[in-house]
Amino acid sequence: MSVLVLAESSEGKFKKIAFEATSYGKKIAEMLGTSLTVLTVNAQDPSALANYGADKILTVNNETLSTFNAQAYTQVVVQAATAEGANVVILDSSANGLYVAPLVAVKLAAGYASNVVELPTSTAPFTVKRKAFSNKAFNYTEIATDHKVIGLAKNSFGLVETSGAGTIQEFSPDLSPTGVQSTAIDKTVGKVTIADADIVVSGGRGLKGPENWGMIEELAEVLGAATACSKPVSDLGWRPHSEHVGQTGKPVAANLYIAIGISGAIQHLAGINSSKVKVVINTDPEAPFFKAADYGIVGDAFDVVPKLIEKLKEYKAQNA
Amino acid sequence: MKILVCISHVPDTTSKINFTDGDSKFDTNGVQFVINPYDEYVLTRAMWFKEQQGATVTVVNVGDATTEPTLRKALAIGADDAIRVNAVATDGFEVAKQLAAVVKSGGYDLVLTGKESIDYNGGMVPGMVAGLLDYNFINACIELTAEGTSIKASREIDGGKEELSSSLPAVIAGQKGIVEEKDLRIPNMRGIMMARKKPLNVVEPIEAAAATSSVKFEKPADKGAVKLIDADNVGELVDLLHNEAKVI
Numbered sequence: 001m002s003v004l005v006l007a008e009s010s011e012g013k014f015k016k017i018a019f020e021a022t023s024y025g026k027k028i029a030e031m032l033g034t035s036l037t038v039l040t041v042n043a044q045d046p047s048a049l050a051n052y053g054a055d056k057i058l059t060v061n062n063e064t065l066s067t068f069n070a071q072a073y074t075q076v077v078v079q080a081a082t083a084e085g086a087n088v089v090i091l092d093s094s095a096n097g098l099y100v101a102p103l104v105a106v107k108l109a110a111g112y113a114s115n116v117v118e119l120p121t122s123t124a125p126f127t128v129k130r131k132a133f134s135n136k137a138f139n140y141t142e143i144a145t146d147h148k149v150i151g152l153a154k155n156s157f158g159l160v161e162t163s164g165a166g167t168i169q170e171f172s173p174d175l176s177p178t179g180v181q182s183t184a185i186d187k188t189v190g191k192v193t194i195a196d197a198d199i200v201v202s203g204g205r206g207l208k209g210p211e212n213w214g215m216i217e218e219l220a221e222v223l224g225a226a227t228a229c230s231k232p233v234s235d236l237g238w239r240p241h242s243e244h245v246g247q248t249g250k251p252v253a254a255n256l257y258i259a260i261g262i263s264g265a266i267q268h269l270a271g272i273n274s275s276k277v278k279v280v281i282n283t284d285p286e287a288p289f290f291k292a293a294d295y296g297i298v299g300d301a302f303d304v305v306p307k308l309i310e311k312l313k314e315y316k317a318q319n320a
Numbered sequence: 321m322k323i324l325v326c327i328s329h330v331p332d333t334t335s336k337i338n339f340t341d342g343d344s345k346f347d348t349n350g351v352q353f354v355i356n357p358y359d360e361y362v363l364t365r366a367m368w369f370k371e372q373q374g375a376t377v378t379v380v381n382v383g384d385a386t387t388e389p390t391l392r393k394a395l396a397i398g399a400d401d402a403i404r405v406n407a408v409a410t411d412g413f414e415v416a417k418q419l420a421a422v423v424k425s426g427g428y429d430l431v432l433t434g435k436e437s438i439d440y441n442g443g444m445v446p447g448m449v450a451g452l453l454d455y456n457f458i459n460a461c462i463e464l465t466a467e468g469t470s471i472k473a474s475r476e477i478d479g480g481k482e483e484l485s486s487s488l489p490a491v492i493a494g495q496k497g498i499v500e501e502k503d504l505r506i507p508n509m510r511g512i513m514m515a516r517k518k519p520l521n522v523v524e525p526i527e528a529a530a531a532t533s534s535v536k537f538e539k540p541a542d543k544g545a546v547k548l549i550d551a552d553n554v555g556e557l558v559d560l561l562h563n564e565a566k567v568i
Contacts, residue, residue: 070457095477099459102416102447111413111531112444127535134438136337140535141411179456179490183472184483193479199567223568235501242480247333247438248357248496256567266334270438277565279557280546290546295560299551307554315558315568 003029004086005038005054006077008094012044015196016159017092019052021152023160024119025090026053028150031123032088036164039080039171041065041073050166052159058084058171067185068096071178074103079173081108087147093154094195101151110147117156134247134270153274154195155253194245197226199256200275202245204230206261206282206301210238215305216260222312228252230262246271261301264289281305321375321466321488323366324428326419326445327394328356328437329387339537346439346537355390358434362494364505365464366432367398373466376400378426382409382418388520395515396507402518407525410533412440416448417528423453428489429469435460435493446493456490462497 005025007018022038029036035055040046042065046057058080065072077100081089089104091097093115105112115131117138125142131153132139194200201220203213213227220227227243234244245252247267257275261282262268269292272278280293281304290296297304331337331351338347355363369375379394381387382405391402403422409415423431431450436443443459450457458464462481463474469488474481476495507515549557561568 070459074451095460095475098443099447099475102412102444103451103457105413105444105531106416106448106451109531111411112442112448113532114442114444129538132440132537133331133337134333134441136539137339138538138540139440140538141532142535143532145531180458180484180486182482183485185477185480186483187477187480191479195478241497242476244496256561256565270333277561277567279561292543293546294543294565295549295557296546297549297551297554297557304551304554308557311555311558312568314555315562319562 001032002034002084002086003032003036003088003090004077004081004084005036005090006097007038007040007043007049008092008096009040009043012042014043014045014048015094017094017154019049019159020155020157021090021092022049022052022054024152024157026162026164027119027160028088028090031120037080037084037086039077041076046168047166050164051161053162053164054166055164057166057168059168060171060173062173062175064175067182069178069180069182070096070099070103071180072175073100074107075175076173077104078107080171083171088150089148090150090152093151097151101149105149108147108149109145110149111143111145112149112151113141113143114151115153116150117153131274135273136270153253155255155274155276192224192226194226194228194243194250194252197254199223199225199258200228200245200252200254201225201258201260202228202230202262203233203260204262205232212302213239215309219258219305219309222309222316230268259289259293260305262289263287264292321369321373321430322426322428323369323375323377323430323432324423324426325359325363325366325377325379325394325399326431326433327359327363327379327381327390328434329353329381329383329390330356330437330439333357333438337539343536343538344534353387353390355393356434356437358436358438358495360504361496361498362432362434362492363394363397363399364499364503365494367505368499369466370398378403378428380405380419380422382407382415384408391520392515393507395518395520396511397505398511400518402520404520404522405525406522410530412442412444413448413532414528414530416445416452418525419445419449420452421526422523423449430466430488431455431491433491433493435495446491450491453489453491456486458484458486458490459493461492461494464492464494464498
């Protein structure tokens with residue numbers, strides 16, 4: 001028996017969530033008294049995973065897997081789990097992780113718990129804590145099957161450095177044809193994405209119009225943050241749909257979420273509530289966001305945001 | 321084309337979330353149930369296939385009789401008929417097994433679902449249905465067209481979108497984008513009247529085991545009050561974010 005983690009990489013480089021999933025997998029392996037195997041696909045520096053506790057690293061190098069394909073990745077994960085005798089398989093909550101997890105669960109006849117936020121509360125029975133009701137509650141779920149698939153919620157466990165043996169072994173999966181083909185990928189380059197960002201700066205209708213987004217972008221740049229917006233803003237066409245965060249938009253689980261001119265409708269809060277620290281800037285002290293936030297400034301964004309940018313620049317200059 | 325739209329019956333977004341029986345059960349008292357918002361997007365997309373390409377649209381839910389008003393609402397939006405699998409499922413795997421059985425017996429070639437439900441947010445049923453049937457599967461779908469048996473779709477990826485081609489039969493898990501918000505259908509009076517006469521067939525569940533079970537629920541710990549900072553003293557916020565919250 002062992003624990004298997006799929007460590008996702010993009011253009012050969014590991015994402016932060018790959019190290020988070022590895023850190024998490026190591027702790028579960030310790031709880032179960034077993035070892036951790038980490039599976040990588042076309043990664044440039046697999047040995048980096050040893051710093052987060054990987055005992056064994058399976059490297060798959062295969063040109064046909066250079067573009068993600070859910071069915072193909074399912075085959076890789078299932079074959080690796082079988083070869084390693086892994087009963088617990090851990091995937092991340094990236095777009096690709098969420099795509100593959102239920103397919104893997106079916107093939108392994110495994111119970112699957114997604115959005116898991118902590119280490120299991122017990123391993124016999126195997127019980128995990130997961131987010132439910134759009135972040136308004138947690139659910140403790142018992143996985144009864146021999147095989148278990150866990151989807152780890154982003155930014156919930158963090159990175160834990162522990163050294164593992166990191167023995168590298170090449171793994172060659174047996175791939176069969178898939179019924180879904182990628183024809184084009186349209187990806188923003190050189191911009192921090194909401195999915196990967198540690199900090200997200202988000203604007204709402206309080207900004208009055210798309211022409212006023214310059215200061216949101218400048219604030220995001222100073223912080224190295226991604227930009228986002230509320231649903232009304234994307235529905236009005238002020239900003240692209242891809243920036244809409246909230247219940248029917250993208251979920252945000254950042255370290256810091258700054259909401260500017262956003263009142264904090266329940267659907268919006270449901271989508272961003274997993275962020276660790278929330279800051280609100282709004283003219284209306286009665287805005288519901290003030291109840292959800294850690295820090296708040298009652299004031300006009302057009303006055304506060306430029307001052308905040310200036311103060312952050314000073315802070316950065318001092319701490320450079 | 322025969323389309324099956326899977327409808328989840330969920331508490332309205334603005335519902336108060338409470339639990340009963342020692343936090344083991346969701347408290348439905350005073351809660352209004354609606355069509356899962358993600359399912360509304362795909363149901364509206366199904367109407368497009370019906371109107372443009374002559375597809376038939378069946379809606380299905382796995383649940384007890386209390387979910388029927390939600391299925392009637394889907395019929396009022398324009399689905400042709402409805403199926404209720406008479407079971408209270410324990411987990412997503414069990415729901416997926418029931419749905420896969422419905423797909424098989426009805427010979428549906430396009431199965432549409434929302435990418436997740438807003439109650440358990442598991443996001444597992446669509447992929448599991450596809451996996452159980454060995455159907456092609458596209459998750460987080462934001463564009464979908466079909467011609468004959470070939471389909472073109474886009475899915476949301478981290479930081480952009482990916483265009484895909486595939487073929488029927490397929491399971492598509494959709495989200496906002498598969499139709500625009502402004503195009504979402506709401507039932508009109510005529511639709512509501514017609515829905516009363518449309519067939520809603522109750523079928524008995526197949527023998528299917530759940531893989532997981534809910535032990536209990538917990539609400540997040542109460543957060544402390546917001547710390548207010550004077551608009552004339554923005555520097556204090558920078559200090560707090562650095563020294564207290566340690567996020568910059």
